Amino acid sequence: MHLEEVEARIAQQAAEFDPxxxxxxxxxxxxxxxxxxxxxxxxSGGASGGITPAHVDLAVIVxxxxxxxxxHDDIMxxxxxxxxxxxxxxxxxxxxxxxxxxxxxxxxxxxxxNFDNTDVCRTIARAAREVCSGEIIQTQRRFxxxxxxxxxxxxIEMKTGSLFAAAAELGAVLNGADAxxxxxxxxxxxxxxxxxxxxxxxxxxxxxxxxxxxxxGTDLRHGKLTLPVLMLLGSAPAAERERYCExxxxxxxxxxTKLLKMDSPNGALKASxxxxxxxxxxxxxxxxxxxxxxxxxSLFQFGDALRELLDQFRV
Amino acid sequence: MHLEEVEARIAQQAAEFDPxxxxxxxxxxxxxxxxxxxxxxxxSGGASGGITPAHVDLAVIVxxxxxxxxxHDDIMxxxxxxxxxxxxxxxxxxxxxxxxxxxxxxxxxxxxxNFDNTDVCRTIARAAREVCSGEIIQTQRRFxxxxxxxxxxxxIEMKTGSLFAAAAELGAVLNGADAxxxxxxxxxxxxxxxxxxxxxxxxxxxxxxxxxxxxxGTDLRHGKLTLPVLMLLGSAPAAERERYCExxxxxxxxxxTKLLKMDSPNGALKASxxxxxxxxxxxxxxxxxxxxxxxxxSLFQFGDALRELLDQFRV
Numbered sequence: 001m002h003l004e005e006v007e008a009r010i011a012q013q014a015a016e017f018d019p020x021x022x023x024x025x026x027x028x029x030x031x032x033x034x035x036x037x038x039x040x041x042x043x044s045g046g047a048s049g050g051i052t053p054a055h056v057d058l059a060v061i062v063x064x065x066x067x068x069x070x071x072h073d074d075i076m077x078x079x080x081x082x083x084x085x086x087x088x089x090x091x092x093x094x095x096x097x098x099x100x101x102x103x104x105x106x107x108x109x110x111x112x113x114n115f116d117n118t119d120v121c122r123t124i125a126r127a128a129r130e131v132c133s134g135e136i137i138q139t140q141r142r143f144x145x146x147x148x149x150x151x152x153x154x155x156i157e158m159k160t161g162s163l164f165a166a167a168a169e170l171g172a173v174l175n176g177a178d179a180x181x182x183x184x185x186x187x188x189x190x191x192x193x194x195x196x197x198x199x200x201x202x203x204x205x206x207x208x209x210x211x212x213x214x215x216x217g218t219d220l221r222h223g224k225l226t227l228p229v230l231m232l233l234g235s236a237p238a239a240e241r242e243r244y245c246e247x248x249x250x251x252x253x254x255x256x257t258k259l260l261k262m263d264s265p266n267g268a269l270k271a272s273x274x275x276x277x278x279x280x281x282x283x284x285x286x287x288x289x290x291x292x293x294x295x296x297x298s299l300f301q302f303g304d305a306l307r308e309l310l311d312q313f314r315v
Numbered sequence: 316m317h318l319e320e321v322e323a324r325i326a327q328q329a330a331e332f333d334p335x336x337x338x339x340x341x342x343x344x345x346x347x348x349x350x351x352x353x354x355x356x357x358x359s360g361g362a363s364g365g366i367t368p369a370h371v372d373l374a375v376i377v378x379x380x381x382x383x384x385x386x387h388d389d390i391m392x393x394x395x396x397x398x399x400x401x402x403x404x405x406x407x408x409x410x411x412x413x414x415x416x417x418x419x420x421x422x423x424x425x426x427x428x429n430f431d432n433t434d435v436c437r438t439i440a441r442a443a444r445e446v447c448s449g450e451i452i453q454t455q456r457r458f459x460x461x462x463x464x465x466x467x468x469x470x471i472e473m474k475t476g477s478l479f480a481a482a483a484e485l486g487a488v489l490n491g492a493d494a495x496x497x498x499x500x501x502x503x504x505x506x507x508x509x510x511x512x513x514x515x516x517x518x519x520x521x522x523x524x525x526x527x528x529x530x531x532g533t534d535l536r537h538g539k540l541t542l543p544v545l546m547l548l549g550s551a552p553a554a555e556r557e558r559y560c561e562x563x564x565x566x567x568x569x570x571x572t573k574l575l576k577m578d579s580p581n582g583a584l585k586a587s588x589x590x591x592x593x594x595x596x597x598x599x600x601x602x603x604x605x606x607x608x609x610x611x612x613s614l615f616q617f618g619d620a621l622r623e624l625l626d627q628f629r630v
Contacts (some may be wrong), residue, residue, distance in 0.1 A: 017444070018473075020451065020455060021448045021452070024451065068417075075413055095454050098387050098413060098416075099391075099454060100452045101422065102417075102447040103444055105417065106444035107440075109424045110440035112440075113440060114433075118433055125427075128424075128426060129418055136335065136414045137335045139414060140411070150373075169369075242589070303616070
């Protein structure tokens with residue numbers, strides 16, 4: 001379903017760079033990610049009139065932006081492994097990672113100019129700006145125990161939802177879809193993206209490192225208060241809450257992680273899963289009005305599959 | 316001459332970001348840089364038909380890209396001061412600096428979509444890619460004593476020349492200038508940009524830190540072999556050369572800097588100044604054929620002023 005084509009086109013991107021840079025690009029784009037954003041771009045195209053070569057281009061662009069942010073995230077998280085391989089920073093250091101992320105980002109924007117439609121370029125540039133702004137707010141509020149669940153939801157909509165939203169929105173725009181279809185797909189993308197981030201945040205706490213192939217437990221260690229932690233703090237009695245806060249501030253995060261993994265004492269992990277599944281239902285509701293075809297079916301199934309992933313954390 | 320307008324428009328950019336991000340943007344864009352790339356965009360506009368509001372936009376865009384690369388450079392160089400102020404990384408850490416640079420870059424590309432001309436966006440995205448690729452090659456070849464002068468010249472054309480070239484080229488493109496005028500201005504920009512980098516590299520070795528307001532001596536300390544060092548190595552007798560190489564590899568760069576500052580024993584600093592001035596002459600020759608007006612005069616004077624700056628290193 002065009003995903004192999006996207007994969008091949010992503011692999012070809014390395015040749016667009018200076019030969020001295022090509023090898024690093026090949027490394028960063030390899031390792032076969034889940035390609036969820038490309039999938040969103042393609043399915044949105046299918047749901048709004050059909051998948052065209054322009055949708056394959058869009059899929060490549062959103063994935064390149066995503067990869068660029070991963071390269072930069074791994075610097076900030078001091079992550080060692082990603083997709084079962086050493087991260088770019090673990091292999092070649094921070095300086096090269098900063099520059100490589102920049103290069104990938106520039107290439108994504110360069111590709112976006114091939115649409116000969118500045119609206120498309122603008123939506124992509126703005127999504128990239130929103131992803132980074134979301135991450136800045138997240139960085140700013142590390143170890144900030146006043147962070148509320150609404151703040152968290154806003155951060156994940158910005159840092160993850162916005163690129164999913166751009167992929168889905170532009171999938172419709174490239175087909176010249178009507179405003180309502182475009183809005184529905186965009187909102188579906190944003191909500192599914194946010195739900196995916198909740199899944200990813202649960203995974204960081206309760207996942208299996210060997211199975212997943214990346215360094216886990218980094219969020220809380222770096223002071224990022226994700227939904228399970230906020231749920232834990234929000235529903236704990238005052239004395240407990242104080243003890244948890246101390247553990248976080250003293251950077252003894254493993255004690256918290258352990259508590260959350262057992263989903264005790266207050267079902268914080270389960271509450272997070274519930275919130276993620278609620279978002280998925282909301283997302284699915286957005287596209288209920290679209291004419292049914294194999295692609296709208298697949299968009300629904302995208303939500304269902306994500307719900308199953310979340311369900312594994314009901315301990 | 317529109318530079319105040321550019322300055323005001325740069326300052327307004329902060330408000331384009333999320334309120335939580337705005338303060339960091341204000342800090343990064345403040346401090347009044349030399350605004351050389353905006354000047355290049357404006358003068359090129361004047362030289363090719365007249366300065367329009369679009370040239371002011373272009374000036375803002377190239378400066379934002381430049382500022383984004385500075386924010387990222389300061390992470391890599393672990394620089395403490397820039398424009399007489401603490402760097403973004405010194406003040407808020409590397410994570411925030413990575414993200415802030417990304418945001419500024421995304422905003423520059425977002426602004427470029429306002430031209431409703433994807434060719435303009437493409438030239439800007441490609442220039443950004445070339446700047447970063449040049450820096451990757453530079454990073455890759457740190458402490459590489461096989462780096463030749465031709466390699467160095469290629470790196471500085473990429474990392475500095477390409478953004479000056481894009482500013483000058485697009486200044487002409489926005490006026491619908493003919494191909495020869497556009498090419499002449501583009502080549503002028505590239506060569507002047509490279510000459511400016513030679514000046515900046517001499518400054519890092521022989522400048523006065525208090526006067527300049529930024530951390531100096533960082534290039535050699537980080538293994539970046541700039542023109543004066545390459546000139547020193549290239550013209551030293553074998554035994555001397557070996558000793559210098561050892562000093563560089565042992566990271567005892569201050570001994571080399573001291574030698575270069577006295578411009579002994581072989582006039583390496585003077586030879587670098589000569590090379591820079593040769594580039595300036597080449598650049599000025601590119602625009603000799605353009606019709607004379609106050610802006611082409613100013614472009615020539617840009618070269619003359621840079622020559623004077625270089626002349627201070629003739630010790």
